[in-house]
Amino acid sequence: MRPHLWLLTVVLTFAWLSTPSSAFAQQAGGNQGAAGTSSDAAAQALRAEVERLRQEFDAVKQQYGDRLTALEARLAALDAGRPGVTGQPPAAPPSAAPPVTPAAPPAVSQPAAAQPAPAAPPPATAEVPSGAAGAGGPEGALPVYGNTSALSKIFNPDMAAIGDFLGAVGSNQQVPTPAMEMHEAELSLQAVVDPYARADFFVTIGPGGSVALEEGFLTFTGLPGGLLTKVGQLHAAFGKVNQMHNHVMPWADRPLMTQNLVGGEDGITDAGISVSRLIPNPWMFLEATGEVYSGNSAIFSAPMRSDLTYVGHVRGYQDLGDSTNIDLGGSVAYGHNSATPDGTTRLLGFDATFRYRPLRRAIYHKFLARTEMVWSRRSELAGQPQSFGTYVSGEYQFARRWFAGVRFDHADRATNSLMTDKGGSLVLTYWPSEFSQVRGQYRRTRYAEGTTANEFLFQFLFSIGAHGAHTF
Amino acid sequence: MRHRCLLVAAALVLAAARPAGAAGKLNVVTATEDLASLAREVGGDRIDVEALARGYQDPHFVEPKPSFILKLNRADLLIAVGRELEIGWLPPLINQSRNSKLQPGAAGYLDASLTVKILELPTGQITRAMGDVHPLGNPHYWLDPDNGRRVAQAIQKKLSELSPNDSAYFAARYADFDKRLAAAEKRWDVEMAPYKGLKIVTYHRSWPNFADRFGLDVVGYIEPRPGIPPSPSHTLELIQEMKRQGVKIMLVEPYFDLKTPDSISRDTGARVLVMAPSVGGEKEITDYLKLFDYDINLLVAAIKQVGAK
Numbered sequence: 079m080r081p082h083l084w085l086l087t088v089v090l091t092f093a094w095l096s097t098p099s100s101a102f103a104q105q106a107g108g109n110q111g112a113a114g115t116s117s118d119a120a121a122q123a124l125r126a127e128v129e130r131l132r133q134e135f136d137a138v139k140q141q142y143g144d145r146l147t148a149l150e151a152r153l154a155a156l157d158a159g160r161p162g163v164t165g166q167p168p169a170a171p172p173s174a175a176p177p178v179t180p181a182a183p184p185a186v187s188q189p190a191a192a193q194p195a196p197a198a199p200p201p202a203t204a205e206v207p208s209g210a211a212g213a214g215g216p217e218g219a220l221p222v223y224g225n226t227s228a229l230s231k232i233f234n235p236d237m238a239a240i241g242d243f244l245g246a247v248g249s250n251q252q253v254p255t256p257a258m259e260m261h262e263a264e265l266s267l268q269a270v271v272d273p274y275a276r277a278d279f280f281v282t283i284g285p286g287g288s289v290a291l292e293e294g295f296l297t298f299t300g301l302p303g304g305l306l307t308k309v310g311q312l313h314a315a316f317g318k319v320n321q322m323h324n325h326v327m328p329w330a331d332r333p334l335m336t337q338n339l340v341g342g343e344d345g346i347t348d349a350g351i352s353v354s355r356l357i358p359n360p361w362m363f364l365e366a367t368g369e370v371y372s373g374n375s376a377i378f379s380a381p382m383r384s385d386l387t388y389v390g391h392v393r394g395y396q397d398l399g400d401s402t403n404i405d406l407g408g409s410v411a412y413g414h415n416s417a418t419p420d421g422t423t424r425l426l427g428f429d430a431t432f433r434y435r436p437l438r439r440a441i442y443h444k445f446l447a448r449t450e451m452v453w454s455r456r457s458e459l460a461g462q463p464q465s466f467g468t469y470v471s472g473e474y475q476f477a478r479r480w481f482a483g484v485r486f487d488h489a490d491r492a493t494n495s496l497m498t499d500k501g502g503s504l505v506l507t508y509w510p511s512e513f514s515q516v517r518g519q520y521r522r523t524r525y526a527e528g529t530t531a532n533e534f535l536f537q538f539l540f541s542i543g544a545h546g547a548h549t550f
Numbered sequence: 551m552r553h554r555c556l557l558v559a560a561a562l563v564l565a566a567a568r569p570a571g572a573a574g575k576l577n578v579v580t581a582t583e584d585l586a587s588l589a590r591e592v593g594g595d596r597i598d599v600e601a602l603a604r605g606y607q608d609p610h611f612v613e614p615k616p617s618f619i620l621k622l623n624r625a626d627l628l629i630a631v632g633r634e635l636e637i638g639w640l641p642p643l644i645n646q647s648r649n650s651k652l653q654p655g656a657a658g659y660l661d662a663s664l665t666v667k668i669l670e671l672p673t674g675q676i677t678r679a680m681g682d683v684h685p686l687g688n689p690h691y692w693l694d695p696d697n698g699r700r701v702a703q704a705i706q707k708k709l710s711e712l713s714p715n716d717s718a719y720f721a722a723r724y725a726d727f728d729k730r731l732a733a734a735e736k737r738w739d740v741e742m743a744p745y746k747g748l749k750i751v752t753y754h755r756s757w758p759n760f761a762d763r764f765g766l767d768v769v770g771y772i773e774p775r776p777g778i779p780p781s782p783s784h785t786l787e788l789i790q791e792m793k794r795q796g797v798k799i800m801l802v803e804p805y806f807d808l809k810t811p812d813s814i815s816r817d818t819g820a821r822v823l824v825m826a827p828s829v830g831g832e833k834e835i836t837d838y839l840k841l842f843d844y845d846i847n848l849l850v851a852a853i854k855q856v857g858a859k
Contacts, residue, residue, distance in 0.1 A: 273655050276645065300650025304623070356623055356648060363616040395616040400604065403615060437607040438805055478779050478807070511778065513678060542678075549642045550614045 235269030235277075238543030240325045250523070250531035253337075259285040261537075262324055264292065268546045274298060278546070280323065292323065292347070304355045314346035314375075315354070315367045315391040316409045317427045317450050326548055328446075328473045328507070330519045330537040334487040334499050335467030339454045340425065341376025346411060348375040348387060363395040371413070377423055377492070378413035387413030405431040417493070421457035444475040454492050465490035473505075481507040487523070497526035515539040576713055579625040581636050582609055583830035584692045585662055587838040588702045589629060591727040593709055596716045602643075605830025608805040610682070610777070614639040622647035625658065627712060629705065632663030635689035660708045663689065666697040669758045682777025690827065694759035695735050698838055702727055734839050738764070738846050745853055751792060751820070752801040753811065756827045760845070769795055772802070772810055780810040792818045798856040799849070801825045804832075821856045823848060 244261035267279040276299060280292040295310025313321045319336050324343070332343055340346065350371030357364040371387040373380025378387045391409045398404060409427035414420075427450065434445040451468040467489030475481045483505035491497040501523035508516045517537040524530045576597040580586040586601035593599065600621055603612045609631065622628060622643055630636055644652055644659075651658030668687035676683050691697045706724040710717035746765035753772040761768050770791055774784035791797075798820050802811050804827075811822045825845045826832050835844050 270654055273653070297645065299645055299648070299653050300656075301648075304648040306646060306648050356620070363620050365616070393616070397615065397617045403617070405616070433613075435613065437604050439807070440613075440805065441608055441611050442807055511678075512682070547614065547638045547642050549646065550616060 233269075235267040236544040236546055238266045238541060238545035240264040240266070240539065240541040240545065242324050243538040244330060245536045246533050247536075248531065248533035250533055251529050252523075252525045252527065252531060256285070261285060264323065264325065266543075266545055271296065274300060306354045308352040309350075311347065311349050312352055312369070312371075314348065314350075314369055314371065314387075314389045314411065315352065316340065316346050316389055316411050316425065317391075317407065317429045317452070318431070318448065319450060320345040323548075325539050325541065328471070328481070328483055329485060329503060329505055330517050330535040331503075331521065333450070333467075333469035333471075333485065334489040334501055334523070335450060335452055335469050338489040338499065339377075339452045339465060339467045339492050340427075344376045346371075346375050346377065346387070346389065348372055348378070350387070354391075361396070363393075365393045365395075367391040367393075373413050375413075377415065377425075378411075379416040380414055381416070381419075382414075385414035387411065401436045402432070402434045405429075405433070415456060417456065417458045423454065423456045423492075425455075426453040427451065442475070442478050445473070447472045456492055458493055463490075463493060463495040465492050465495040479509045481505075481509070483507070491526065499526055500524045513541045576626045576709065577624055578627045578629065578709075579621050580629040581631050581640060582692075582828055584698075584828050584838060584841070585629045585631065585701065585705075587829045587836075587841075588698060589705050589709075591838065592702050592706045592720055592724050594719065594723050596713065596719060597709065601830075605826065605828035605835065606804045606832070608803070609635055609828070610638060612636070612639045614643045618643050619646050622652060623649050625649060626651060627658045627660060627708065628652045629660045629662055629708075631689055631692070632661035633668065633686040633689035633691070634684050657712065660704065662701045662704060663691060665704050666691050666700045667694065667759070669762060670755065681773070681775025684776075688755060688758050690756045691759050693757060693827065694763040695731060695738070695842060696763070697759060699728060699731055702731075730839065734842065738842055741846055741850055745850070748799065748853065749795050749797045750799045750801060751788065751797050751814075753803055753806050756803055757801055757825075764846075769797060772800070772806075772814070785810060785814060789814055789817045792820060799823060799852060801849075803827050819856075821852050823852050825849065 240263070241260065242262040242264070243258070244255075245258040246255045247257070261284075263283040265279075265281045265283070267281075268277070270276045275296050277294075277296050279294040281294075282290050282292045284290065291311050293311055293313055295308045295312050298305075298307040298309075301307055313323075315321060317340070319327070319332060320340055336342060336345065348371035350369055352367060352369040354365055354367035357366055367390065369389040369391075371378075371389065373385045373387045375387065380386065389409070389411045391407060393405070393407045395405045396403060407427075407429040409425070409429070411423075411425040411427075413423055415423045429448070429450040431446065431448045436443055447470075449468065449470045452466070454465045454467070455462055456465075469485055469487050469489075471483060471485035473481055473483040483503075485503045485505070487499070487501035487503070489499055491499070501521060503519050503521045505517065505519045507518075510516070515538070517535075517539070519535040519537070521533045521535060522530065523533075576593065578586075578589050578593065578597050578599045580589055580599065580601045582603050583601040583605040586599045589597065589599045602618050602621065603609050625647075628644070630640060644654075649658075650656060653659070663686075668691055670684075670688040672683060672685060672687070676685055692701065702724055706720045709720045713720075742764040747767055748765075749767045749769045750761070751770045751772065752761075752768055755771060755773075755776055757766075757768065760766070770788050772780050772785070772788065774781050792814070797818070800811050800814065800820050800822050802808065802822055802824050804824050808822060808824075814820065815822050825848060826835050826841060829835055829838055829841050831841070832844060835841050
């Protein structure tokens, strides 16, 4: 290995230079006192010489260090299974002369042989977190910031920040919102933990600077029995909207159904355990999810430790063709509330989605129709109100960057089923790129109290960094 | 107790049925139809192969449908194009597959890009101001037949590793494919030889390996930046550039709108060619060799018609 020889030479030179030269220097100093000025000049010269050598050596050391860092970076890149531009094995034999003996295909194996072992490359790629755009990606010298080694960045999680700027024009006496606010900044950290699990953290910073853990969970991806298990702070698998982060919603707000019955923007989000598995059957995709939560979320509360919240969800999905599919779900949630000492809240939900996306023009056209319904039954001091809420929405992408949508809302209040809010929205969204969106939404809401709010909401969503792809 | 009932019900549902165990043949799922074709060449009747994305679909933007989760759930091997081509859709599918064989680091995951020749590796700092750049290099590498050979070989190794009893069979299949590919390459090279240095424009950066292999000179792109739709100012610049350099051929992937290419065509007289970037891009393209047959036939016929040189 050349670098090692180099290192050896440098070390030996250093050893040789440092010990005798200091001896020389001492000797020279001693002579100076004894023999006077004649040897003084010689000692001076010697000292200068030693100093020069030392500087030279430092320069060499610096150079060598840099080369070593670069080499390490390249080695790491190679280990990570990415043959470099120059390290590309061009040794594939000319195609005109293929191996004829069937038993000896490795004649063309030079490119692969450059890899250490067949099993090695996949795990190595896995170490670079999926979606780690730029995290040690580019070949050549890796960018080094500060003092840390560039290699340490390879294990950094995928990081992203998503801004959600929300504004409103018009009046709403019932639920007033500011004219403009930085509604949310979401920070995400996502990576594989070990061969058995991955972790996802989503931290949100609200308008007042309030920091909250939106979600933070561990996912065991390969448990026996086909069980997909999540542990941590989770959006419960109740319907569709409850599981969505703000930036993946097709609207600037959440439906009245969510606001009135499922806890609004926070929704059923709690610390708990979620287990789901596929139910094999010859007809369709069928997935059952069972979840247990501590019992403290926007609509549930647990005065006692045993007052847990239980959520169950069944999802059926079927392709109707390459471009159309249908997605149905049923959900239940049960937990305690704080209205009465032993009060409970039960929710029953149903959701249906129809999607159309012609594959040949998938980036230009898309249609999605969705409805969700929720039945809520709460024990209140004054009886058990049984409330119902629903929304029906449609969204159509009519050009590469343009989406138009409509939504109808209808929802009783959770604590008083006789009070019903109704509303409707028209939405227009423009996507400058995949990483930003501008949205305008006209919303008209007729509240149970009799007031009507006409509002225009506008929203800017923007994302930087590597945000993991969302589930379908 | 109501919640106990719920729990029991959930447990019952969860334990309802056992996953169907795959016996005998290796079950291979590939991200694209090109990889499926290469896997079929090597695996023959000892494997079952299924592709997720269709050949006429933009492979960057595939929806991670639950039906794909089912396919991954049953798979013994997943072959991905790699280089972050599938970054927007494959990771969530793998996460939900409940299949430990395919998880990162497991033996059932093959990144086909690890042994191929990759072009357009970015050097230096990259930002999204450059559009949707791929930090690990251009992922459309399968459009160089030699890369197809390398992928086939990687697949052969992987299949032999997963099913050692069939390794001689896979090796023989690979050698046969290699021979047929080499013969076809000779033919393609002869067909393309007169057009070395031909200047072309492409919609997206899908064709660098194809152009590199067959000596075409890509002088511009209809997209101002990768993944960014055409803009009027860029289109005007491109038209001027094409006129200046006498570009007569534009390659467009089947999943892009033809409005802008057609209007450029009206201004410059250049021919719009909807070339297939993948197996399955057109009905008759049923395997990897036919992909090049189709594209080269189309290209050569068009060049002859427009009289480009």
